[in-house]
Amino acid sequence: MPLDSGASIGPVSVAYTTCGTLNADASNAILVCHALTGDHYVVGRHPVTAKPGWWELAVGPGLAIDTDRYFVICSNVLGGCMGTTGPKEVDPATGKPYGMGFPVITIGDMVRLQKLLIDHLGIERLFCVIGGSMGAMQALQWAVDYPECVYGAIPIAGAARHSAQNIAFHEVGRQAIMADPDWHQGDYLLHDKRPTGGLSVARMAAHITYLSETALHRKFGRNLQDRKALGFGFDADFQVESYLRHQGFTFVDRFDANSYLYITRAMDYFDLPARHGGRLQDCFRVDGRATPVRFCLISFSSDWLFPTRESRKIVHALNAVAANVSSVEIESDKGHDSFLLDEPQFHAVLSGFLEGLAEHRGLKAVG
């Protein structure tokens, strides 16, 4: 498979799950794209953590993304660590894990691989592609690279390019991993080590950005952890410290440090207008006309990582070419991670847009 860097990679494995039933004309397929640390366990018990799927609140029978009606596909991204080819898999050329010999990939490469999967499943055109955060980047990339293969797209809490501040936070995480001596220049698997300290710090820093100040304050404030007074030490005095440490410690059990490097890099590189002369609206033209893809842009009022103004830029660009676009800012104080949480208004918007899309597409309920 060719890559945006000019390199190529192969053979490539893809881990994916599906739920629901593909209808006779293969017109009810929804591709769900996962975020940075997500995977294809969108529903069902996760094999490592034994926790429910990451989007059980939105995907299932009778839910916003109704598996009684739609055929839902979710695949682990290229560069991931849950089964799809990534830095921890064995490079057939060397017989050893790729490590830092894995090629640098882009969101475009991830989507190229998803397109191969969709072809393999016999689906010519996705009914919809949906994703939050890095998933939104993939949804946008699908619409730009394969406009005839996507009927609708729902980029949630995303942006057309990664901001300087977001690159900065990613760089902190990468430096934390690479500063860990157990990283061994990426060859930790050969040394039977894992840079858990660095990866844990990377996760902690990132996790703060997924929440809002209000959510942190409401959840923890300055509450003390298992004690009645300040401990005058460096144990986790405050609940927020204990929570963050837990986020870091549990993350390293399920995620590969090199995957974290490669996937954050892919996000940093994401810049839709850059490949279209710097004009975002030109991304949404197909043969001089507006893209046929029908968009719904969703953002959350308290998301400071991918704020509403980033979604608005996309809406403005789509309006400039007279494309079909809806957009909603959901009032929520839960920050960037709102799309993973119980946000009824958000789920209502999701199902409402899909409903309209289905009607327009002439999609009948399955069975």
Add this chain to the structure above:
Amino acid sequence: MPLDSGASIGPVSVAYTTCGTLNADASNAILVCHALTGDHYVVGRHPVTAKPGWWELAVGPGLAIDTDRYFVICSNVLGGCMGTTGPKEVDPATGKPYGMGFPVITIGDMVRLQKLLIDHLGIERLFCVIGGSMGAMQALQWAVDYPECVYGAIPIAGAARHSAQNIAFHEVGRQAIMADPDWHQGDYLLHDKRPTGGLSVARMAAHITYLSETALHRKFGRNLQDRKALGFGFDADFQVESYLRHQGFTFVDRFDANSYLYITRAMDYFDLPARHGGRLQDCFRVDGRATPVRFCLISFSSDWLFPTRESRKIVHALNAVAANVSSVEIESDKGHDSFLLDEPQFHAVLSGFLEGLAEHRGLKAVG
């Protein structure tokens, strides 16, 4: 010296600088309090970095804090690493560096030591105490603990208590340091090592919070560093990465990792109302009446680390006891660090308030 934790420490050294001339009745002394990573080199060449003092823009002859008129004192805080007793100094009890044997300290302890210095200098009452960020915490603590010894106080970009989000960012930095094997449980000096990797990551994460998204975007955007196209690697492709790495690398030359742990902890513990029954306004009562200290609270519109709403809480509490208070939000898109930068409106507010304070105090110009 007794400490808030119940422990005590001694003997204690204090490194400080002064500029200007103390007048005959010692009524023109301004104590400038430094921030987390600052020191007493408020003006003049820094002995380690050879850079100008950290507040050369505000302190000097004819400047907002006019050393032709005022006698300016700045001391390195307790727990610091530029001469005042801190974890890297030798514990007389063991003959080895304190390391993690240093007692956990508070902002109150820092101020207690400053009070001893002021006594030593023969100053009964400071004309004003001024500081930004952690310096604002010290200015507030001075006003609360020694209301009769402070004529005016200017807490800049501060808060009455450290927020959950800010504790979280500090905890990430501490975990980065403590995850570095060269930290050696704090005994790195005995091993002739320094946890530069961890300290550098801590600084990088913190540095992002000192800026605003707008400032980062304006300064760097997605500009590439010394290259015309993406490198498809993990070198610093983007200027913002290169800048952050530089911030991290240079910081470790001038700062001690254990000091970083202790001083961030002191900030996390800062909670003025907690010691006054949870009511902030009760901090500002002296014998049932309003504090005699005259306050000027300054914040910056783009500061998301210590946002204006935190300063407002203090203003409301001061108003509730009918204390003398002015407050200003400076329009700036440069984030928390604005108080260190060339912000003419900010400097005008500083000098204006001091001018009024001097008039009220009947302070004559020196010489």
